[in-house]
Amino acid sequence: MLVNELLYAVLVEALYAVVVAVAVGNNMGVIVGPSAGSRILKEGALTGLSIAGLIIGYFLEGWKLKTATNLSPYTIFVSFVLALLILALLTLEGFVTSITQVFVGIYIGYLIYAGETSEYSAIINIGVYWVITFSLSVAISYLFMRSIGGKKGNVLITNLLTLKLVSISLVFLTAYTLGANTIGFIAGFLNPLTNYENLMLITVTGVILGVFMIKGSKGISKLGSSFYGLRYTSAIVPYISTLLLTEIGTQLSVPLPMSISIFSGILGVAAGMKLRLLSSRQVLAYIIISWVIPLFLAIALSYFTFWVLSLA
Secondary structure, three states: OHHHHHHHHHHHHHHHHHHHHHHHHHOHHHHHHHHHHHOOOOHHHHHHHHHHHHHHHHHHHHHHOOOOOOOOHHHHHHHHHHHHHHHHHHHHOOOOOOHHHHHHHHHHHHHHHHOOOOOHHHHHHHHHHHHHHHHHHHHHHHHHHHHOOHHHHHHHOOOHHHHHHHHHHHHHHHHHHHHHHHHHHHHHHHHHHOOHHHHHHHHHHHHHHHHHHHOOHHHHHHHHHHOOOOOHHHHHHHHHHHHHHHHHHHHOOOOOOHHHHHHHHHHHHHHHOOOOOOOHHHHHHHHHHHHHHHHHHHHHHHHHHHHHHHHO
């Protein structure tokens, strides 16, 4: 029994690095999408800022996302495999989703299978915060754009150097909050199975692989320019609501899908600037495919997988 647990622990460590890499690659659209869409910063700068922010954010605040689960190495291994499958499929198609949401869905499926109801209240609290986040992100971005003059909002910052410095800060801080909140949440599953030094090394490896090898180019394009052309000032606004709401979530130890926050922030900017989206149907399809389907797919796939494995 001990040998099996050690084997699963080693496999989980390897899978964790891959999951972090795919999650980072998928969420590169969250980190750099608006700035890449506005072309205010070069690719090399965006890459460096992303790596630095993700790693520093995880090191300094990742511990705040304590994953309150007592899962066996076997259960965590199966959960990582399921998360990797879902994320890989969405990343290949360029749909930016959230590993936080996927993991929560997998955990819900496991709880339903195991008949454990004691954790339901915590899951409900997380869901409520997600809904609030989506609504507030739209509202904050909308009000901000309206307050600076809608389509004339670019007069807010006329100095290009100043705008670049602001963009650099926001890209770094977005990566920082994602490292603290999202990667911290994932690491919480692995934390009981490995020591601190191994966890740090594996996390850094996963981050670097995700930024350089997986990249998430399609997702960057979708959040950067596919829905509408972001201009310099409007590229900054989605970051503001995302940073604010995600950092609050981190302090409250609530895992937050940042992709939802930044996408809803982009919608708020578009509404505030009175821009006509390329297609409301396209936006709705993106929401369904990126967040609604993955959540319910994760729940159903998790329940079915654990049920089948219990029969073996």
